[in-house]
Amino acid sequence: MSIHYVLRRLAIMVPIFFLVVTLVFFMIRFAPGGPFSSEKSVSPAILKNLEAKYHMDEPLLSQYVRYWKDLLRGDLGPSFKHANRTVNEIIQEALPVSLELGLLALTWAVVIGIAAGGMAALKPNTVYDYVPMAFSILGICLPTFVVGPVLVLVFGLWLQWLPVAGWETWQDRVLPSLTLGFAYAAYISRLTRGGLIEIRGQEFIRTARAKGLTEQEILIKHSLRGGLLPVVSYLGPALAGIITGALVTETIFNIPGLGRFFIESAVNRDYTVVMGTSLLYFTLIFICNFLVDLVYAVLDPRVKYV
Amino acid sequence: MKIVFLTVYFLTLFCSSLFASPQVLNLGNGTEPRDLDPHTVTGIPEFQITQNLFEGLVGKDPKTLEPTPGVAESWKISKDGKTYTFKLRENAKWTNGEPITASDFIYSWKRLLDPLTASEYAYQGYYIKGGKDFNQGKLKDASRLGLKSADPYTLEVTLENPTPYFLSLLYHHSLYPVHQATVEKHGMRWTRPENIVSNGPFSLKKWKMNQVITLEKNPSYWDACSVKLEKVNFYAVEKSETEEKMFLTKKLHATATVPTEKIAPWTKDTSGVLKRHPYLGTYYYWINVNRAPMNNPLVRKALALAIDREKLVKYVVKGGQAPAESFTPPGTGGFHPQSHLPKDSSRVAEAKKLLTQAGFPDGKGLQPIEILYNTSESHKKIAEAIQQMWSENLGVQATLYNQEWKVFLDTQHSKNYMVSRAGWIADYNDPNTFLDMLTTGNGNNHAGWSNPAYDLLIEKAAKELNPKKRHEIFQKAEDILLEELPVIPLYIYTRIYLLSPDVQGWFENVEDVHPLKYVWMK
């Protein structure tokens, strides 16, 4: 892999970024309703003052240019709804929450997924295989918004082991991250099992077995690296999925992350926050895919990047 | 000196060590507050916090809803009811230790009315002489507003009209004082915990967006000794289902509301945590009186009569709400409107007769009525039920349209609808808060309805000092409304929420105000 490749990947980002900014900017502006629509009537004079405050009285095109100028300085503008915050400040508060949730979910997914898949691959077609695989089927078929509330009902309301909502203590983190990671754990366990079983049939493993290594040693020393390649390539889509899945998880568990700001700002016509969060999501997904590709290249030297 | 110190010491001791249980209250507070600037916020979640963070000239007794001394320790009202002289207490202080003076109020009210503040509640200051003109830019000179201070602790307010409910208005957040130097120094950031200077029984400690706002007891508050709570957490919980679960697991002491479907099971609960009381608000439908066929009063009346409100509240709304027989909720400011609608059994027959008179026997020839509502499960259910009632009772077809909130508001403002769902909650405890909305040209009059006789009545009521006569005038206004029906009242709101028995000093009242300075934990 070369610097050239990295640079080219990053260069692609420029037109996409331009596209996203333009698309989202005009999409939300052309839609009916505005940030100042309100239940109580607002006098035209007041409305004019409000519009002037946010430069909404300028022609759309110059607002667009203004947005770019501010954006290039790293300024995402003031929020319309959260009157005493800028979008930068909102992101500063909400992004760490979403990142933590996402990373915890990913950790669950990888740890549970590889453990369950490894166990299944070690003793295929036994109960050690069937139980994890049955779970993985459940995980693939049950959407997050069913898993989450059911976990809340069982562990939060009935057993009262864990809190039902919030984001203050470590206990608050358990159910949301499990909910979010569950489906990906399921996928990863299937991929791990498939990858390990496939590689076991290959020659170098048979050689190792002939040398008298135990199955566990073979699994850890030889199979995992090759067998996990499908898992690594799945991490890109998984991360993107976790980022989107967090929208629902944050809603279920009342978590103050980016997802809630994104949806709420779209509904409230909080233009600047919609823009800011969309751009951030786009960047996050882009970076995740990029990193996964890099890791993949390191793990599998056969992959050539043209 | 020593004696003073000892007194303070004992006072502190007396104030704080009385309670065995931690004095921390956790409340569900609905959506994330937009801001805590009392002059620009509009919502209920914001009000729940600002009423404890700031204090106006008067407070409110949660039992009787009568004004109690606040920053003003006493007041005098002139004979014509137009001049109020407030005597401010000298021990009232800002959280930074500065005293609160009359000029703080003058600054604050000017700020509320200043067009640049762009306050949606500026009309709460229209009662002050010159307030409306100043807000609309017709009066430039702020010194000509009806606000004067003879000395730092005397505030004289001249009103446009005698306004019998003026004192009760003063509890509204739009008329709270703000600290000029802080507002000017920090601009839009002045309400952040690190910047804010306030004057209420509690001060702002922490603000985590979409999560929690924490208030702490304000030791510099003049009546700090009677404040028992040490800390109050307002949790931003959007979904009522989540809130209920948090209540069940004891994370919240009180919820903002109860999910509709859970009201029935909670009613069977005998522990008394379900609180339910009438509330000054009406759920109604706007009728666009300029759009055919709704421009025909006979059609409007027929439609209004064909709705079985009893059934609606019992099976659809389900919260024990009262069917609305008038636009103003009964008891608002002591006013109990009389309804002249026919008694229930004859209503449908009457409705059919009216519809035939209008030229649409059994709904024949009448185009489908479009009902607009903002996207929500509960509004949808109500609209569906009414659709069924019109079809069964009158043979009138209705189509339902739902729009997402902001689009809905725009449609309503531009009067691009036939029938539209609405709700109004009293800004203050007086019939005027409901009835003046329907005057000609009022920005909130989405019916496009105009009736000079009605306008005259509302104007007359604003100048009438005798409560009995005022109520007679309001009754006449109500009669016109129910004859003309630019609105179809459906039900009177009920406040329903869950409250832990550990919370003491909390009173259920029609205004749903709960000043936390009176609340403590058992």
Added chain:
Amino acid sequence: MSNSLWTDALYRLKKNKLAVLGAAFLAFEMVFFFLVPLIWHLGYEVQDLEMTFAAPSISYWFGTDSLGRDLFSRVIFGGRISLTVGILASLVSAIVGVVYGSIAGFLGGKSDNLMMRIVDILYALPFIFLVIILMVYFGRNFILLFVALGLTQWLTMARIVRGQVLSLRHKEFIEAANSLGIRQREVVLKHLIPNTLGPVIVYLTLTVPSVILEEAFLSYLGLGIQAPLASWGTLIKEGVDVMDLAPWTLFFPAFFLSATLFSLNFLGDGLRDALDPKGARD
């Protein structure tokens, strides 16, 4: 030759138990959803305000919801909506993807390079966020919904088809056809498209469940299909809120949604293995 390819595939598919189970369930569902409403006595919209949250019984097989509506017919109608959205959106994605992919593959060279670069760029777009914005701003219109969902899915289809066309272009029989002077259009119609059909069907089968899931996801956020229509996602959202009170309102729609996702996923996997035994996963 194509005959034996399909027979072989069918044989292999039949040996895959999960795929057969999935196919059987889907077939059952199709028949069930389109026949039952003809004979079942309760409409999905009919309210019985005095029978709210009735538990499953002989007259209400799946119980009733908060307005006393029969959940059995609501699950069936919800299923029709979910499946319709899933299938229509997948077709949208298939049409766009196949057209785009085959043009790129057929033209080859610089145009192909450019077209695929555009696909690469679009891949990095967080489409679901754009769909959310679209749904919030332009209303929850049925047509908009499946077109928008379809447009999030066509990229992979385009890649698959383009790859297929590219590899087929150099196969002997195509070159033979070319050398015989058969017009390019006919080559595309008679040879290329039929031969890319396999992978397209496989991918289509796998797109349907992901679209159904996306629609349910939007519905859960309150942005999906709106009343009086209700998809499984809408029903699940309603059920989740009252699951401790009336578990059946969650269980039945969730069961059908999950079973359908399961069936489509395993049928799709099975088809892929059957049509391409070497298991070249993309």
